[in-house]
Amino acid sequence: MTTGHNSKLTDVLERCRPVPPASPNILKTLLAVQSALGHIPTSGILQIAQVLGVTDAQVAGVLSYYSDLRTQPTGRHLIRACMGESCMANHSARVLRAIQDHLCPAAGDASQAERFTVETMSCAGNCALSPTVMIDEHLCGRVTPSDVPSLLEAQVLRRKTEG
């Protein structure tokens, strides 16, 4: 964990410190940490446990249980292909392959891994417009494999101009 992370973590945990009679809420705390740091470094488990007054096993247990809690940072752009049943019926597997082909020309390219994280998700709730791809917070519907390059460029550029 970097020094920057360390002080950010301390700040977040200060805000999450339970005030009696409220009981500590591990999941809420971990979500707050993730929202501030982008992920939850496993090296911070002990500190989180101490602030909440619970055991580190309890914190690690919650951290490993929920699939949306991340212990590793993601790339600058998070691309999630929906694999829910409506998307599956509409060939989301082909869309996922197109994304992987487009973004991973050379396997193990570290700079590419820093830029993009490609994942699947089980349902985005956009089933009437399947197949769905989520690029960062932006949801795209009716995606075909041939749309993928322009979609990725458009969203990445959009983020750059907005950011």
Place this chain on the structure above:
Amino acid sequence: MTPTRLYLSNDTSSRAAGADKLADAWRDRSEIQLIHTSSRGAFFLEPMVERDTAGGREAWFNVLPNDLPRIVAGVGGTKVAEIPYLQQQTRFTFANFGITEPLALDEYQSRGGFKGLAAAQSLSPDAIVDVLRLSGLRGRGGAAFPVWKKWQVAQQTESEQKYVVANADEGDAGTYSDRMMMEGDPFRLIEGMMICARAIGATRGYLYCRYEYPAAARAMQFAIQKAREADLFDCDDYPFDLEVVTGAGSYVCGEETALLESLEGRRGVVLAKPPYPAVSGLYGKPTIVSNVLTFATLPNILANGGAWHASLGTEGSRGTMALQIGGRVKQPGLVEVPFGLTLRDVLDRFGGGMAPGARLKAVQVGGPLGSLFPESQLDIPICYDAFAGAGAILGHGGIVVYDDDTSMVDLARHFMAFTADESCGKCTPCRVGSVRGREILERIQMGQGDLEKIEWFEEIGHGTQPHGFFSRLETSPSSHHDHFDSLATCPDPSQ
């Protein structure tokens, strides 16, 4: 010149269909005033733009940015009242959709909002439960438990603190009605929760929203803030407050005991019942956990009476059901109809047939743990009893249509892998059985299937049934049973 008022949906799916592009492109156009509404749910027509005319709203479908001049000129629109997809529906719970601005409290009130709560305020808690009993309302999340029974238990359990919890962990793939409700008519959900709170004597509510729905969570937070500022929570000296809590990606948290564990910040593991949450739920206090749509159905029931609700639908399934059609159909979208139409009726009337070039293979109802119906079994009426009789579940009303490009073995493997990933791990038959089941299906995928493997698979199905805490998981392998019977003798299982 007064700008023309145009209505455009701000629903997440409408935006994904291109409504956001229209809003961007038209932002600075002085000839129009853009009103952001909820969606009518006819997503195959989105992005859809509407405007007022002397004869009611007119709509333009699948609009592109350069269609603006003809919309402003009023050329080529269709009367909304004459769109067959909408005309054939019975909209009560989704009556405001496509019409109002979701976060405009005055609009909600002007269209009958908070009349249900006002009716509840004039009744004793017992009388509210009686209205629910008469209405025949059953939980809309999937378990379909009679709502009044749960309420009566919570009401009769003495405690200084009780809770109302809305289950917005809409995890069944193929469903999106809760998301639409939270984004599109959040005050209806708030009103429903307040009615429940009065009936059982709760002063605090939580909305547990899944991580994948950030826009829904924001809309609810905003609506709650507005309700608070308008002193709606404090009316009649009956204090109530509501908080939105986010999950973190666990399917099992849709089950009520797991949801409450998660709400308290722990692993979302299913607990043994009894005690039921209505007796001992959140922090050990009496708690009503119900699906978003169950709460959203309440305002109309209280405003119009239990008998009104009981007059809709079928004997054991009163009222309307929000069905969400997806997959390989021409017209995917949300449909609200009284219970009792057959699955075939729904697909014919609303689904509009298969997508070009696609041939129907199977229809899935009730999410990943639901059932698959072949073409020959589509005449089943959509109601709880008919589905239970067929060994199926209606679940949360998700309907996914598959064409013959989908391999049933791949699909079965997908379901089993999903179950293995999402199993909370509490019970061995599910935790281990789902992994073994996935492995067997992977063998079959590789062409190594034989009768013995199918028998193992069936054994896993039977093994999980009597032993699981999570009643939904019990249905997982066995509901796809018939398909595996035919797999055993199938020379090419990928078909």
